[in-house]
Amino acid sequence: MKKFSQLAIPYIFWCFLMLLLPMLLIAFYSLIKQGNGIVPFTVTLEYYKKFFTDKDFLIVLYRSVMIAIKTTIICFMIGYPVAYYISRCTEKVQNLLILCITLPTWINMLVRTYAWIGILTKGGLISTICAFFGFKDVELLYTESAVLIGMVYNFLPFMILQINTSLTKMDKSLIEAANDLGANKIQTFLRVIFPLSLPGVVSGITLVFLPAVSSFFIPKLLGGGDFFLIGNVIENQFITVGEWNFGSAIAIIMAVLMMFLMMLVRKIESRTSQRED
Template identity: 70%
Template sequence: MKKFAQLAIPYLIWSFVMLLVPMILILMYSFLKPGNSIVHFQLSLDNYIRFFTDKDFLIILWRSLWIALKTTAICLLLGYPIAYFISRCSEKMQGVLIMAVTVPMWINMLVRTYAWIGILSDGGPAAWLLSLFGFHDVKLLYTQTAVLIGMVYNFLPFMILQINTSLSKMDRSLLDASSDLGANKFQTFWRIVFPLSLPGVVSGITLVFLPAVSAFFIPKLLGGGQYFLIGNVIENQFITVGEWNFGSAISMIMALVMMLLMLFVRKLDQKANKER
């Protein structure tokens, strides 16, 4: 047993160097501010106070949470029926459909997002399709709608795969028992299928919401720099402005927000499990 435990030592060292050390450095930077010729660094809460007292930053934070919530809701509404359909197919067909869902993920996310610039641009396929329904001169690119489309497209597979995993593990005999007891299809779905798929739903929500709330290159490319989210603010502070201390403070605030949201989702999942 000790030999197997020793195999985890390289992984623990790698986790400490690659995960824990950067987080410690970001935390330290967030509480520091430039000093003078005598004192190079000073401990301060100014970076956090600046964020919470500036209305613009709070608006951007709320905007990021709101668009991440909309992205998650749309992915759930689209992903659940797709995952349910895949789970009802034969094993051979399930493999083909899962491959169809995962193949786009083999391409770099940045490249896939660039492709949407051409699709949503004026004169592109999306504009041509809208013109067929009488919607002429509708601007899609560099809008909130474009950002939302890009996020849903990139994060939808995570929702589908998680829900499909839960549905595929479901005991089919429960469906037969429900039918034998006189339940219709809707009652079977609502009382058996959906409750048993909740772990996948919760995992899918987590995997979609967390990256969506901190995304920065999707709003930058499809929003054209006109639709700023909190991820863009952090990138701007580190790369453009050079205020690493303030950027670190925003990063720690977002990390805390994400941990609180994950804790909330976990509590809901535990409550649902107790009820089941």
């Protein structure tokens, strides 16, 4: 046991260096303000106060949360039926379908998002199809719909894979027992299948919502720079404005929000597992 703990030391050091140390530096920058020549910096909560007292930043945060919620709902509405269909197929077909879903994720997300610019722009694929059916001058690019399409496309596989894992691992004898007791397909789904798949649903929601709420390059590319989310604000503060202190404060606020949401998800998962037991 002692040898295993010693072997873990390099990994612990690496995690501290690559994960914890950057977060500590961001937290440090968010709490300091440049001082005069005698005192190099002073501790302050000015940047946190600035975020919560400025209406514009709160509007951006609200917009980011709403976009993330819409993305999560759409991914769930599309992902659950797809995952359910995959789980009902034979093992060979399941592997093939899972490969088809994961194959696009092998390509860099930035490249995949760039591809949607050509699809959504005026004269692109969607515009051409709409024109064929009589809807002319349809251009979705640089709108909220374009941002939603890009986010759903990029994050949908995470929802499908998590739900499919729960459905595949489900004890099929419980479904047979429900059928023997006289439950129809709808009752079996609502009382047996869906409750047992909730851990996968919760995990899928987590893996979609958290990156969606902090995404910055998808709204930047598909929103045309006019559709700002909180991730774009953080990027703008660091790269364009040069306000590292304020950008760090916003990053810490988002990190705390995400940790709170993860704790909430953990509680939901524990309650779900207790009900199953």
